[in-house]
Amino acid sequence: MSYAKAKASLERAREIEQSSTGMMLEYKRKLSAEISQIESDRRLTEDGKQEVKAEAKQKHAIEFLQKTHTMRQEYVAHIKKTIQEAEKVIYTPPRKPDATKLGRFEDAFRSLKTELMFATSQKSAFDKLRGFIEKLDDPYLAKLVRDDFAELTTKVLATPGDGNSQKGTGAAAVTTSVRRELGEMYDGLMRPFQSEDFRGASEVLEIAQMLVEDSRIHRSVIVNSAAEETFGADYARYINDTDSFFVKHPEYTPKPFVDEEGDRIRQTEEDLAWIYKDDENPTLSVGAGKAAE
Secondary structure, X not given: OHHHHHHHHHHHHHHHHHOHHHHHHHHHXXXXXXXXHHHOOOOOOHHHHHHHHHHHHHHHXXXXXHHHHHHHHHHHHHHHHHHHHHHHHHOOOOOOOOHHHHHHHHHHHHHHHHHHHOOOOXXXXXXXXXXHHHOOOOHHHHHHHXXXXXXXXXXXXXXXXXXXXXXXXXXXXXXXXXXHHHHHHXXXXXXXXXXXXXXXXXXXXXXXXXXXXXXXXXXXXXXXXXXXXXXXXXXXXXXXXXXXXXXXXXXXXXXXXXXXXXXXXXXXXXXXXXXXXXXXXXXXXXXXXXXXX
C-alpha cells in the first residue's frame, strides 16, 4: 500500500538527517589523524606543515560538501516520494455504491433540502441535518453531503433562531453557537470512514510538507559548530547550502544522486485499493421509511 511506501520513504529521509552527527564526527577524526601525521613528519618545515595541513583541510572539507550534496539530493527525493505516496492514499476518491443505494440516498437528500427550506426554527433545521448525517454509512455518500455542505449550512443559518445550540442536559448542558456546531459537523463528516492507513498517511504528509520547506540535513548546532572548527568558516558556511558552493566551484561538483524509482512512481492496482473502511453496508436507511410507504 502507498501508506507503507510513504512511511518507509520518510523513515529513510529521517535516517539521512540523523546520520549528520556521525558523518561530521567521522570527518573530524579523519582530518585530525591526518594532521597528527603531518605534525610528526620531520621532513617538513613549519611553513611546509602549515601548507600541507591547509591542503588536507581543503580536501576533507570538499569531500564533506560533496557527500552532503548528494545526501541532500537523496533526502529531498525521499521527502518528495513520501508526499506523492501519501497523497495517493488521501486523495483516492471513494468507491461509488450500487445504483439502488445511490438512488435512495439522492431521494432522501432532496427531501432533506426541502425540509430544511421549510423548517420553522433553527434548532429543528439543525437537528434534521444532524440526524441525516448520523445515519450515513457510506463514504461516497458522506462526500456528496460534504460537497453540498455550504448550501445546507446556508439553509440552517437562514432559519429563524438566536444562533445558539445547547449540548447536553441539566447541569452538564453547554450553550454553543450553531455556526460552530456546523463547522465541527463538516470537519467530522468523513472521519468515521477513514482507515488507519488514511490517518497515518495524513500524519506522514504533514511532516513531509514541513521538511520539504526546510530540507537541511545538518540541523544540529553542534554539527555546524564542529564544521567551522574542523574545516574553517569559509567551508562551514556551505554545509547547508552546497548548491552555492558548487556554483562557485563547478570543478568539484559531484555526480548527482539518481533516484532509480522516483520517476517510475505511479498508482498500481494495490495503490488503488479502497483506503476507507469497507465494511458490508446495508442499504442506506435514511428515508427508507418513506420509500416503504
